Amino acid sequence: MTAVITSNEKIREIEQLLYQEAACLDRPDLDAWINLYTEDGTYWMPAIPDQEDPHTHISLFYDDRVLMEVRRRNFVHPAAASKDYDVRASHIISNVQVRELDEKSGDCTVTSNFHCFLYYRDKQTPYAGKYTHELVRDGDRYKIRSKRVDIINCDATLNTIIIYI
């Protein structure tokens, strides 16, 4: 897939949204994060490279709004023992490319590379891979309709992934 050439201004706007989302996950603040998604938004982390479907193959995450709402509450629930530890992350996003663009609506598909260090329970774990965001125009801003997170070691033996990457 080749990148779509688009204006500097447009790219800037898209990048700002990706950074804003990453900042929510750095803290992490899922209450702010969820507002960046549309009502029919999804968050998907496949368990194999090039996975085609979240329903015919296992995934590490596949949350729609319902599960995002449950996870948002669970993440700060005082009885969740696995959340009894500080969770801190640092995301770097680069290689942002617009792959598809509907000139009329402004809706677009954007890919980017990310590196994320996640600190959890005295351990720092690096994750790296590719994001694919589907963005839709909502008034004067963009919202995320879907985010696909392909970590490069998705099919390896992994430990707990305590939060969205």
Added chain:
Amino acid sequence: MSYTEQQIADMVQPTKVHRSLYTDPEIFDLEMERIWANAWIYIGHESQVPEKGSYMTLNYGKVPVVMVRDNDNDVHVLHNRCGHKGAKLVDRPCGKIPAFRCCYHGWRYRLDGKLLGVPHLQGYDGTDFDKDDPQYSMQKMTSESFRGFVFATMNPNPPDLRTWMGGAADVMDNLCDRAPEGEVEAAGGVLRYEHECNWKMFIENLNDTMHPMIVHRSVVESALDYIKTLPEGSPRRDEAEIIPPFGASYETFEETGITGFRFGHHYDGGKTSIHAKYTLDPEYEAAMLKAYGKERMQEILSFNTHNTLYYPSLTIKSAVQNIRVVRPIAYNKTIIETWSFRLKGAPDSMLKRTLLYSRLINSNGSMVGPDDLTAYFRMQEGLQSQASDWIEMHRNFARDEKLEDRMVGKGTSDLDVRTQFSAWREYMTEAA
């Protein structure tokens, strides 16, 4: 060896076990030799090697093995070791090959492991090397399958697999009978989840019905809290049937009951379980009705177990059609694999629900499994304390009922762990 037979036997008492079982690397090594090499260990499902030449690799304890289908359609479990200098012959998780060929000096083997060819063989002329001597072939493990589930053992005189499974085989039968065609196949891949704990902590939790209302309270309350905000008439969600039962009361779990067998196997549930109230998919029901008739269908679907352990390596959920496989790495490290199964002849919605369950409950990113794991690694770390050498398992002791081939007890009984540890003691002392 620093432990005598008697010392090992004494580590397991009727109502308590010694903490060394979790903290001592030497006990772990002995367990590998005496339990894991003598029990039937789950390898994989025949559907994972569907064609001639299909193989899958795994570690059996520390031993690299390969399950492979040969040209006569027989499935073998072979040591994944070249007969020459020992290189692993295949090193991908799965694949398909016409024959084994070593990456180092090119020795070739038939799919059943027999050595076929050695390059430049004349160099061996006049030596006592004999290519047809079985010691130079890939070594075969004793394996047997039950309804497609393949187990292997290094025990030279194992009981046959069906006898070893005892009454716990009913649950594997039930898993397969839930398919309109009476067969299941592995589908939708695997999750491999590293657990920084002893392997026994994972299997002891399977029928631990005293933990869900504590450990899983957060996800249950989060789900219920969100459901409350939904307008009346919102569409039904499988998640709303899967998550809340984890918060069921002590009384509910009490009713499910626990059944234990020889060799350490056990299950909870039977008449009812936390999976009993799942909505029956109408298309699936129709397929089942057609295949079995009403009476038999009801018999199959009303046998409702939760987790069934085939000690020490496999736990299955017949009502959900997923399994978890235990792969011990060290005394404080275990890999848990989650595999999902398709019911042959059932609509795709059934596999979709199985995968939803695996993801929601067992995945590395789930809101359930990580809370269980937190309890395990805290035990692993807490047991470093010498405050006490013992871990108790008294609950309902002497109130379980002994039947001819099984023990049955209330759902919150420690019958399950006592069943495991009597097998542990038998393997650890008898096999020496």
